[in-house]
Amino acid sequence: xxxxxxxxxxxxxxxxxxxxxxxxxxxxxxxxxxxxxxxxxxxxxxxxxxxxxxxxxxxxxxxxxxxxxxxxxxxxxxxxxxxxxxxxxxxxxxxxxxxxxxxxxxxxxxxx
Amino acid sequence: xxxxxxxxxxxxxxxxxxxxxxxxxxxxxxxxxxxxxxxxxxxxxxxxxxxxxxxxxxxxxxxxxxxxxxxxxxxxxxxxxxxxxxxxxxxxxxxxxxxxxxxxxxxxxxxxxxxx
Numbered sequence: 118x119x120x121x122x123x124x125x126x127x128x129x130x131x132x133x134x135x136x137x138x139x140x141x142x143x144x145x146x147x148x149x150x151x152x153x154x155x156x157x158x159x160x161x162x163x164x165x166x167x168x169x170x171x172x173x174x175x176x177x178x179x180x181x182x183x184x185x186x187x188x189x190x191x192x193x194x195x196x197x198x199x200x201x202x203x204x205x206x207x208x209x210x211x212x213x214x215x216x217x218x219x220x221x222x223x224x225x226x227x228x229x
Numbered sequence: 230x231x232x233x234x235x236x237x238x239x240x241x242x243x244x245x246x247x248x249x250x251x252x253x254x255x256x257x258x259x260x261x262x263x264x265x266x267x268x269x270x271x272x273x274x275x276x277x278x279x280x281x282x283x284x285x286x287x288x289x290x291x292x293x294x295x296x297x298x299x300x301x302x303x304x305x306x307x308x309x310x311x312x313x314x315x316x317x318x319x320x321x322x323x324x325x326x327x328x329x330x331x332x333x334x335x336x337x338x339x340x341x342x343x344x345x
Contacts, residue, residue, distance in 0.1 A: 219271030
């Protein structure tokens with residue numbers, strides 16, 4: 118069965134303290150790995166898509182990387198406004214359909 | 230605002246009642262997805278449409294759940310004979326279609342359903 122596991126479940130950082138979030142996956146027919154940010158009471162907001170091992174994407178303080186079995190979301194010098202839940206998702210091809218599977222997310226709190 | 234919109238934002242109903250939610254996708258997107266999300270969990274895929282065709286519905290939670298997208302534009306999700314366990318956030322997302330099926334999805338802010 119296809120699975121997506123995110124760690125840690127929760128992370129508390131001081132402002133400026135860099136860290137990384139992990140997303141490991143065991144899927145076949147991977148069509149892309151996606152990172153989203155979700156604020157309380159809101160829908161997920163798209164951040165990055167990664168398609169193949171070795172690929173990297175950057176946006177402001179965030180950098181996403183991908184290997185054959187996992188992805189990392191690196192947060193450099195975070196600010197309090199980076200506090201949110203970060204979700205990882207994979208899109209898998211299955212019998213002509215495309216099934217998105219999300220992890221449970223990492224809840225990030227950045228203290229000033 | 231040209232994002233995905235969902236209506237209503239909140240729905241409170243008694244157990245056993247039927248509820249219907251509406252989703253208006255981004256206009257140029259031909260794929261539309263429905264998810265359920267409970268507290269502390271990631272979104273759980275329910276079904277999706279390519280234009281008006283429902284391409285995957287095996288993940289709908291039970292036969293009480295059904296979805297339509299009659300003209301390939303807006304979509305509705307209906308839950309019949311609601312149960313306590315149906316209380317959750319129901320999210321809609323849309324995306325461009327591609328042969329590789331790997332376009333990012335853009336989400337609405339969801340409908341929060343509470344069953345009394």
